[in-house]
Amino acid sequence: MSDNNTSPLLELSHIGKEYYGNRVLSDISFAIDTGEIIGLVGENGAGKSTLLNILFGMPVIASTGGYEGSIHIDGKPVHFTSPNQALAAGIGMVHQEFSLIPGFTATENILLNREVLNGSMMSYVFSERVSTLDREAMHNRANSAINTLGVNINPDMIVSEMPVGYKQFIEIAREIDRKNTRLLFLDEPTAVLTETEAEILLIALKKLAKSGIAIVFISHRLSEIKELCSRVVVLRDGKLITDQPSEELTTRQIASLMVGRENTRREEHTPRVSLEKVSDVNEVLSTPQPEPEKKKKPKPALRVEHLWVDMPGETVRDVSFDVQKGEIFGIGGLAGHGKLGIPNGIMGLYPAGGKVRLFGKRLTLNRPRAALSRKMAFVSEDRRGVGLLLDEPLDWNITFTAMQIQGRFLLGIPYIFQVRNELAMRNEAKKFIDSLEIKCTGPSQRAGELSGGNQQKVCLAKAFALKPSILLICEPTRGIDIGAKNLVLDTLKEYNKENGTTIIITSSELEELRSVCDRVAIVGEGKIAGILPASSPAEEFGMLMMGEKVRVAMSMTE
Amino acid sequence: MIKRFIDNAGWPRIIIGLFLLGLFIAAPFVGVNVWTSLNNTLVRFGMNGVMVLAMIPMVQAGCGLNFGLPLGIIAGLLGATLSLEWNTEIMSRLLDLGAKYNLTWLNEIFVNNYREPLGFASAIIIAIPVAAILGWLYGKLLNRVKGDEMMIATYVGFSSVSFMCIAWLLLPYKHPTMVWGYAGRGLRTTISVEGYWLHVLNDALAIKINDNFTIPTGMLIFFACIALVVWIFMRTKTGTAMTAVGSNPEFARASGVNVDKMRTISVVMSTILGAIGIIVYEQSFGFIQLYMGPFYMALPAVASILLGGASVNKASILNVIVGTFLFQGILTMTPSVINSYLQTDMSEVIRLIVSNGMILYALTRKVRAGR
Numbered sequence: 070m071s072d073n074n075t076s077p078l079l080e081l082s083h084i085g086k087e088y089y090g091n092r093v094l095s096d097i098s099f100a101i102d103t104g105e106i107i108g109l110v111g112e113n114g115a116g117k118s119t120l121l122n123i124l125f126g127m128p129v130i131a132s133t134g135g136y137e138g139s140i141h142i143d144g145k146p147v148h149f150t151s152p153n154q155a156l157a158a159g160i161g162m163v164h165q166e167f168s169l170i171p172g173f174t175a176t177e178n179i180l181l182n183r184e185v186l187n188g189s190m191m192s193y194v195f196s197e198r199v200s201t202l203d204r205e206a207m208h209n210r211a212n213s214a215i216n217t218l219g220v221n222i223n224p225d226m227i228v229s230e231m232p233v234g235y236k237q238f239i240e241i242a243r244e245i246d247r248k249n250t251r252l253l254f255l256d257e258p259t260a261v262l263t264e265t266e267a268e269i270l271l272i273a274l275k276k277l278a279k280s281g282i283a284i285v286f287i288s289h290r291l292s293e294i295k296e297l298c299s300r301v302v303v304l305r306d307g308k309l310i311t312d313q314p315s316e317e318l319t320t321r322q323i324a325s326l327m328v329g330r331e332n333t334r335r336e337e338h339t340p341r342v343s344l345e346k347v348s349d350v351n352e353v354l355s356t357p358q359p360e361p362e363k364k365k366k367p368k369p370a371l372r373v374e375h376l377w378v379d380m381p382g383e384t385v386r387d388v389s390f391d392v393q394k395g396e397i398f399g400i401g402g403l404a405g406h407g408k409l410g411i412p413n414g415i416m417g418l419y420p421a422g423g424k425v426r427l428f429g430k431r432l433t434l435n436r437p438r439a440a441l442s443r444k445m446a447f448v449s450e451d452r453r454g455v456g457l458l459l460d461e462p463l464d465w466n467i468t469f470t471a472m473q474i475q476g477r478f479l480l481g482i483p484y485i486f487q488v489r490n491e492l493a494m495r496n497e498a499k500k501f502i503d504s505l506e507i508k509c510t511g512p513s514q515r516a517g518e519l520s521g522g523n524q525q526k527v528c529l530a531k532a533f534a535l536k537p538s539i540l541l542i543c544e545p546t547r548g549i550d551i552g553a554k555n556l557v558l559d560t561l562k563e564y565n566k567e568n569g570t571t572i573i574i575t576s577s578e579l580e581e582l583r584s585v586c587d588r589v590a591i592v593g594e595g596k597i598a599g600i601l602p603a604s605s606p607a608e609e610f611g612m613l614m615m616g617e618k619v620r621v622a623m624s625m626t627e
Numbered sequence: 628m629i630k631r632f633i634d635n636a637g638w639p640r641i642i643i644g645l646f647l648l649g650l651f652i653a654a655p656f657v658g659v660n661v662w663t664s665l666n667n668t669l670v671r672f673g674m675n676g677v678m679v680l681a682m683i684p685m686v687q688a689g690c691g692l693n694f695g696l697p698l699g700i701i702a703g704l705l706g707a708t709l710s711l712e713w714n715t716e717i718m719s720r721l722l723d724l725g726a727k728y729n730l731t732w733l734n735e736i737f738v739n740n741y742r743e744p745l746g747f748a749s750a751i752i753i754a755i756p757v758a759a760i761l762g763w764l765y766g767k768l769l770n771r772v773k774g775d776e777m778m779i780a781t782y783v784g785f786s787s788v789s790f791m792c793i794a795w796l797l798l799p800y801k802h803p804t805m806v807w808g809y810a811g812r813g814l815r816t817t818i819s820v821e822g823y824w825l826h827v828l829n830d831a832l833a834i835k836i837n838d839n840f841t842i843p844t845g846m847l848i849f850f851a852c853i854a855l856v857v858w859i860f861m862r863t864k865t866g867t868a869m870t871a872v873g874s875n876p877e878f879a880r881a882s883g884v885n886v887d888k889m890r891t892i893s894v895v896m897s898t899i900l901g902a903i904g905i906i907v908y909e910q911s912f913g914f915i916q917l918y919m920g921p922f923y924m925a926l927p928a929v930a931s932i933l934l935g936g937a938s939v940n941k942a943s944i945l946n947v948i949v950g951t952f953l954f955q956g957i958l959t960m961t962p963s964v965i966n967s968y969l970q971t972d973m974s975e976v977i978r979l980i981v982s983n984g985m986i987l988y989a990l991t992r993k994v995r996a997g998r
Contacts, residue, residue: 418881438883447881455877460941465871470882473868488862 076144078103078283085137093119094307106284108298113404113577116307126155159251161244167236171229176211179243214242218273234266252283271297291320291615324611368429370394370571376423378414385410386595399586400575407595408575412541416440416447441474446532450543456528459517464498466516466527471534501530522553543575558585637936643953650960657967662839671955673846674911678904679947681897682932686942688893689873695780696925698787699901706754707915712802747824754902762898766891788922795917818915829911854944873940930982
């Protein structure tokens, strides 16, 4: 790494980490020199956050059994057990979520707990805790920290009144005000910034690096990585894939390294979409379905036009797409870009607008009952929060929605007096327990007592019990083990084949989508970045995910 | 076997149950008649049972414990006082009617034989719509304060009692047995129901075992009927939806259930049950207690259902039965037994320790299970 004999600023060797027997990092080794900027990239779940947590001594690491390997700073081994130790060693971290106090000014936030104090009698008698603040000195210090970044923010401005971009600068200013900061971790600092703000930030970071601070820059925007960083470290599935100078890589190469799993498996049996050929139809992206095809198949099962959904953390801005009857349609993309907002919005769980047509007929938005009574079923990504009644038995969980929407599993006269038919409920539950191989003691076991995979199967059973014509599924395999994963995916495929049900799967795992779906739409920043046949090479998806405007057009698989 | 029983019953119930058993065993040695004590326990069980039942709908719908029970009680008090107010007048009208058209059966049924039960029924019939309206408003309020229902409910109860303190004075009641004698207006603090519907349920079908022990069959049957209605309701489509709302409101919403509507229905039901409950209580107690009477009525009911093993979001009829019996048992036994033993009046202290202690215990349990 270093051609002279001095040891690097930070050196990681063979870092590994397991959470409850689930390996998330293995054998990560790289080093950072003073004044270097390293780009750290990887998909969601590649292990970036875990790596940061280890470096920053987050308690979650120690409480789950520590980590493997060793960390050296200036050649000396260190082992942080709390963030304070990491701070003392000169490591600064800017998190994805702001950790600022909204009601405080920029100055107060930057100098929080490092305030400039006035000496007084009181502080001699008691302690520093009672001394007053030297506002002027604080103002100047904050100002100089902000100026280092090359932006113009009034230090007396209250944080809650700032635009998002400013807040990001304040976060960074806070880290560089700390005199001993030598290594700065930035976790997606540009995600919330506008393009000009991002540019200013990049310039500021370069300046900082020149002053001798090493920077680890995490971003999903590969062009920024290319521009800013001298070296790129790619993580995938907890492994270090590459560590090489950024000049040697194109953004396309980085994307394919990140997404990985070479596109060999699919290419054999599906005709490869020739990129050259379709690349002429640039604008097909925004109107996914070409005109002539629409005439052939008059009414898509689901047509979404200019949908917006206000789901916190997953905002959908303007999304249009068509799903054909009997198709398995995938929605992928990075976390926080709005892919989960689409099904949640269609099902009426979050405020939404735009037009959704179901078999040609307009669907009322913002009312779950409207969507459900049109024979749509939904499996939520939030299994324990939305998907299940944890305190109720399995038969309740499975039959409740069908009972409320379709009036099944009831005895008595409709609209006048109906009591639930416990026997029918149990039988329905038993049917699904057998067919989906749900491991439980019986229909009366409480849903909260099952394992993640079996809970997911209960969620599927709930959806199947509605006998849906369209099934929307979010993150079908999140948090469940591999065996259950395959079973869940196979069940979906089978259900699609047997009943001709249109299925829309939303998942963070691209590979999973590509293996199950006919077509996959990639969502970026609340919009559809592109729709590709599942057989397209992985790097095409990777590029779309990274927000690179590749000229890729979709082509129908049917 | 024993461990399973303990797990099912829960330690608090076993400890209180054993304490109660101990009191019954100790009773003869301090000169307390066990039969009388048992009789008292049973009567108090019947008196309070319906008010404890009033907890179930709200708990099941996730609105927490009904600390706003005084609101339902006020509806019941209105029903009770109005039934007394109109009783004489209606009776005389009926007599006139019977005399005019020579309808002797009218006299037979309404005036002579069934005057008391009909008076009691009229109190309930008047109270129900009042409770429904108050409950609906109360439900609307609770829908705006999701997560803090119990605290808001407590203050709804308190403030409604205070408001009614003014209203009792100002409402134009005329009946001489109910208004203050010296002013001729404004209701008295306690109104006797003797001669109207005193003990209509207690004495109906009562089975006398010996001088000190009579089973108040009518009251127990009435409680059983109301309990059955609640039990069946919780099994209807609406009741099921209500339970789901209490169990996981997000799940219910995603299943197309109108969460706010279910919560409002549950609050209306709880309030109506509270209104019926107080009327049952009064017919056995013998007096209608106005003004600050209902102020602390919610606490024994809350404590009973918690003692019965309910949590703040799950309650069953069995919880009501077990809890009411244990709580009322402690209440009857401690004054007689402990007082005879210690020669001091400890009853109020013990009652407060048990009821408030149970509430405290249940609320801490909620925090531990908190998500």
